[in-house]
Amino acid sequence: MKPMVTLAALGAAAIALAAVSGADASRYDQYLRPAKAPEPADNIGNPARVELGKTLFFDPRLSGSNWISCATCHNPSRGWSDGLPTGVGHGMQVLKRATPSLINCGFNTTLMWDGRAPNLEEQALGPIAAAAEMNQDLPGLVSKLSAIQGYPKLFNAAYPGEGISEKTIGKAIAAYERTILSGESPFDRWRKGDARAVDAAAKRGFEVFEGKGKCVKCHEGFNFTDNGFHNIGVKEPNGEVDVGRFAQRALRVNYGAFRTPSLRDVALTAPYMHNGAYATLEEVVEHYDRGGDVTEHLSPNMSPLGLTAGEKSDLVAFMKSLTGKQLVVTLPHLPN
Ligand code: HEC
Numbered sequence: 001m002k003p004m005v006t007l008a009a010l011g012a013a014a015i016a017l018a019a020v021s022g023a024d025a026s027r028y029d030q031y032l033r034p035a036k037a038p039e040p041a042d043n044i045g046n047p048a049r050v051e052l053g054k055t056l057f058f059d060p061r062l063s064g065s066n067w068i069s070c071a072t073c074h075n076p077s078r079g080w081s082d083g084l085p086t087g088v089g090h091g092m093q094v095l096k097r098a099t100p101s102l103i104n105c106g107f108n109t110t111l112m113w114d115g116r117a118p119n120l121e122e123q124a125l126g127p128i129a130a131a132a133e134m135n136q137d138l139p140g141l142v143s144k145l146s147a148i149q150g151y152p153k154l155f156n157a158a159y160p161g162e163g164i165s166e167k168t169i170g171k172a173i174a175a176y177e178r179t180i181l182s183g184e185s186p187f188d189r190w191r192k193g194d195a196r197a198v199d200a201a202a203k204r205g206f207e208v209f210e211g212k213g214k215c216v217k218c219h220e221g222f223n224f225t226d227n228g229f230h231n232i233g234v235k236e237p238n239g240e241v242d243v244g245r246f247a248q249r250a251l252r253v254n255y256g257a258f259r260t261p262s263l264r265d266v267a268l269t270a271p272y273m274h275n276g277a278y279a280t281l282e283e284v285v286e287h288y289d290r291g292g293d294v295t296e297h298l299s300p301n302m303s304p305l306g307l308t309a310g311e312k313s314d315l316v317a318f319m320k321s322l323t324g325k326q327l328v329v330t331l332p333h334l335p336n
């Protein structure tokens, strides 16, 4: 059963924030972040849940080696990613795909590059159990946490009567992840009416983004993603194959299609793409200007753009203007 989402609360928050008037208001509204991410009815966030989730997120004892935490790969100091082309897990195994940033992940309607996880509660258990990531069997984890003196108290405060289980572990981590939100960026201040918040290059870049560059066809809304899957023609290294979304839903359009990533704080999360193919935003813009590299199953929204050198650097300036005020993260004291 899918958890119910409190969309009403989300809508109200968006309206409360949308205190912008004038001709430009509607064009701005779509870029406004709702105050909070939608939550399932059985896991509404509260301070005890978020605190427990944060403690688990930073606790390396969630791994078989007691050495890898979620934050090892989703490091807040690196835009909630790892700065590597693709993740490195248990026993230094190099994973096939890049570690996505977790910024605003609570708004994603599906998770993972191929959308295989339906919600944060279920997703959280995946990397713990995966042999190549944290390599910790889940029943073993429940016993391990139950034996650490401080944990039963934390679980009891967060989920009274529910105990320490796979379910409450997933729920707590999800409650914490929903608090990992992008902060106000120069772009936001500009859209709210502060003409000096960004320079002329970023403003021109936004025009290219919505116009000649066609970026907004997929990177739409406040989180700059349509929550969809597209094949944008990214080459795999050494002739490897990654069918992407196709492995979940075997439709032709899904072949080599990956989830559109958010562009919030994107300047902080290099390298880029599902396989870390590009080290810089400049390289990403060149990719789009070429119309991608692999033409088979390519999205109909991909074609060579014919951007001038100025338009390319403007696009990069625009993307950099999406870097928000960073969340201040206080590290939890792990219980003994
Ligand atoms: C070894 C590195 C590594 C560790 C440890 C790790 N992750 Fe990830 N994470 C990844 C990679 C790589 C992906 C993308 C995999 C894919 O799409 O196939 C990912 C994807 C995700 C996503 C999906 C984000 C999105 O927007 O689609 C979430 C959420 C997430 N991880 C949370 C967690 C949590 C919670 C933990 C700890 C319980 C964790 N991760 C541990 C590397 C890691």
Ligand code: HEC
Pocket: 209, 213, 214, 215, 216, 217, 218, 219, 229, 230, 231, 232, 234, 257, 258, 259, 260, 261, 262, 263, 266, 269, 271, 272, 273, 274, 275, 281, 284, 285, 288, 289, 299, 301, 302, 315
């Ligand atoms: C057809 C849909 C589509 C269009 C059009 C599009 N994108 Fe993307 N974008 C995606 C998808 C899907 C990915 C991830 C692809 C992958 O990893 O294989 C992506 C990845 C990116 C990334 C890397 C983000 C990260 O975290 O790895 C950036 C930056 C980016 N796009 C910027 C742009 C810009 C700038 C434009 C316009 C010039 C644009 N996109 C046009 C769908 C699109």
